[in-house]
Amino acid sequence: MSKAKRTKKKIKKEEITVKTEEYEFKEHKIKIKQKEKMRGLYKTKEYFKYFKLINSKKIPQKPFNELLNHFFLHNKQIPEKEKFAIKTINYYFNEKVIVIKSLIGDKMYENLDELVKHYGWYFYITGVPVGDSDVSIAVDKIERRYTSDYFKDINLSENDSDKIRITLYPLVLKPNHNCIILGLGKFNILLDCGITEHYYRFIEDYLENLPQYILEAEEDQIISNNEENEKELDNISFRPKLDAIFISHSHFDHISGLKELIKLYPDVPILSSRITLDLYLLRDSEFLKQENHDVIEDESYINVIKNVIYVENGEKIEFKNKNCYLSFFHAGHMPGALMLLAKIKNYRFLYTGDYTYWDITPFAGTRSFLKQISRPIDFLLIDAVCANEDLGDQSQQFHSLILFMEQKAEYGDSSLIGADPSSLAISFLLTFWRYFRKLQLKKGYQKRPNIYVDQMVRKNIQVINHRYEYIYGPISRLIRDKANPFNSIKMRWFDLKDLDFLRKKNNIIISHPPDLSYGIIRNIINIIGRNPHNLVFLSGAIHEQPGLDLIEGAEEIEFSETWKMPFRALLLNNFAPQLKIKLHGDKLQLTEMIKNLEPKEVCFFHQSSKKLVDVADYVKELGVEKVSVPQKRKLLILN
Ligand SMILES: [Zn+2]
Ligand SMILES: [Zn+2]
Known part of the structure; x- marks a missing residue:
């Protein structure tokens, strides 16, 4: 040597x-x-x-x-x-x-x-490493137009002594659509962009009529406050424009309109995390049609990426006005998901996007980050998808599921889990991997199952592996310090072309989506689902056939007129309906959010107001002064 x-x-x-x-x-x-x-x-x-x-x-x-x-x-x-x-x-x-x-x-x-x-x-x-993420590499190749200093030259008000009016304008209130315009003085930012083409004109309408909407909202305020006051329209002397788009995370219902919208507003900066941007491309069916993924070919994607200003947990985007900034915090829910805090002088507005409070998955929930947010929050706009549900102890739920699977592994039977490829699928994989590995290391357990994921889940993992330093919680620690679960021999990926492994014993197969609406999971359930000893669990949102039929008790899966199959496996959704694993905060998590953030006003989104009547009463009981639900295209003045 x-x-x-x-x-x-x-x-x-x-x-x-x-x-x-x-x-x-x-x-x-x-x-x-x-x-x-x-x-x-x-x-x-x-x-x-x-x-x-x-x-x-x-x-x-x-x-x-x-x-x-x-x-x-x-x-x-x-x-x-x-x-x-x-x-x-x-x-x-x-x-x-x-x-x-x-x-x-x-x-x-x-x-x-x-x-x-x-x-x-x-x-x-x-195992062999899961591989680099082509998408992340391709994204990094594209030069961006703006830096995070971009907003330092932007004035929220005409002059510094002016009061900065804060407004909310829900563009649409429909399932699978999330898009609310936040007005900060002169500055208009879209909170998510889950809209179809049909709604673009309402953005234009908002920008054109904002002075009028403000006047109407002020008049409403005067009436409800019994004030006598003459308001005039001329207190707005600027032509409003769309100044920024914030993308909280890469789920379709928050991002679907982005590509088309950038065609209409080609100069608008987009605020998003690195992982959100990568996963967005990965989810987009048009992008997936590309032959190679290490270069982005389509101009419209390039136009999106060019405009992105990366924001991550703890980062601040400052405006020209003193004491006015946006900052960002992990939202749990899925990798890359962020909450947005707008701090305008002494006013604090927080938009949670979709969130989980607990560290339900190996990705940390909001719990660890709320300490970083100064309180009280004046206005909390919070995800209410599961606000009226009691999901119980989520780690317990994961554990019950694992116990079922351990039983199956005991006899060499297989389990199929249908889940969203970017969030739950990865959470399951990591949770199962850790559990069975510990068992093997500590107790010499011999029946450790092989965990298989489809190529889409693998691609999502590659992004996470690539950007792990931006993820907090157990997963980033695992990748950095200890065994990288993604390189484990017990974690493998499969191709549609080679499903031979399905004939082997003792597998856990994680594929997508939970409603069985794509080809690959149909091929898998066609084999796994016929055997009464196997286990199937469909987790997360199920909107479509044939998954919907199955959880409603169908004994046959109908994929098409010519393709039907009997279903004989143990369907956990029906066998153990108490088992609920969801990546949204439930009533208990909502309670924790409120206790920690001490909001003066709470406003829900992502759930119909009809379903929230009891929750609203409950939140008031917690001591929140005001609870509201957004009204479609009705401007709300917050301060
Ligand atoms: Zn989501
Ligand atoms: Zn959502």
């Missing part, structure tokens, strides 16, 4: 690569690295068990090259398919550890005992 390397070794505690070679097995090339100073990650309970065994039984440690030749050329226990799936082998001579990075490793796992006894080395079998 050279002197330079030795000094490096002294300074750095991290492991070092001593030698890199290539091994060729029937024209399949495998990278071999000799390493020293093994990472703590590999020192599992299992490792110590085998290390002890090797020493106590005085099993001779086979020279590495001899082992390699024997393993690949003569070991009949390990099928060729697995040998070909190996991409990299690292070995640590002193620790007697061989790390095998492979796409599949079932037989190696099964025969671990034999391998150790035969070769005198411990085999740590792990």
Whole structure:
């Protein structure tokens, strides 16, 4: 070893690569690295068990090259398919550890005992990295027009002494549509953009008639306050325009209108997190039609990306006016989701977007970030999708689901989970992975299921893996410090072209969407759903057939006129209806939000006012002065 390397070794505690070679097995090339100073990650309970065994039984440690030749050329226990799936082998001579990075490793796992006894080395079998995100790379290639300093030159009022009027204008109040205009003096920002073309003209209408709407709203205020006052229209001397669009997260009902809207307003800055932008492209069916994803071809996407100003948790966008800014906080709900706080002098307005308070998933909920927001909040505009529900203890819900699956794994049966590919699917994957891994490491559990995800879930994971530093909570810690679940041998992805694995035993398959409306999950349920020993759970929003039929008790799934199949598996949705896993705050989480933020006024969105009557009363009981529901295209003056 050279002197330079030795000094490096002294300074750095991290492991070092001593030698890199290539091994060729029937024209399949495998990278071999000799390493020293093994990472703590590999020192599992299992490792110590085998290390002890090797020493106590005085099993001779086979020279590495001899082992390699024997393993690949003569070991009949390990099928060729697995040998070909190996991409990299690292070995640590002193620790007697061989790390095998492979796409599949079932037989190696099964025969671990034999391998150790035969070769005198411990085999740590792990997966190959989930891969880089093409989409994130492509997005990063595009130069953006604005920086976060852009707003520093923007004045919210004509002059600094003017009061800055804060207004809300709900463009649409319909399921699957979210778009509210927030007015901050002269500045108009869309809170989300979940609209169809039909609604664009209402934005124009708002901009044209804003002075009139303000006057009407003021008159309403005067009447309701019994004031006598003459208001005049001339207190607005500017021509309102659309100044910014905030995208809270990448779900369709918050982003559907963005691409078309940018065609109408090509200069408008878009505020969004990195993950939201990447996942938006990934979800867009037009973008998915592109042959390659490492370059963005369509001009209309480029126009969106150009205008984006990245905002992340804790960041501030300041205006020219003193003490006026926007800031952003994690909203839970899904990776990349943010809340928006508008601080205008002493007034605080908070828009939650869709949120979860608890760390329901391995992505942290709002709970950890509310401390950073100064209170009281004057106006809280909050997601009410589940506000009238009691979802119970969500970690308990996840746990019940896992117990069902553990039972299935006991007999080698399979489970299919249908979920949104960007949020719940990943939460499930991580939660299952952690649970079964712990079981294996602590109790030597042998029946750890393979967790399979479809390519869309994998692509979402690649984005998260790529942008993990912007995610908080257990997941970012896992990726950074410990075992990266996405590189685990027990986490795999599959292609529509190769569904052979469905015939194997003991799998958990996570695919999308929960209403079974796409091809791939239909092919999977067509096999998994016929067997009465298997388990199926459809989680999240189910709006379409045939998933809808199934949870209503149908015994047959009808995909088309010519394609029907009997459904015999255990459908958990009906078998255990108390099991509710949703990525929106329920009544209890709403209560926590209110306790923490001390809002003076609460206004709901994302749920019809009819369903919220009881919730509104309840929120008042919590001590909130005023509770309101937005009215369609009626301007509300907040201050
Ligand atoms: Zn959402
Ligand atoms: Zn939503």
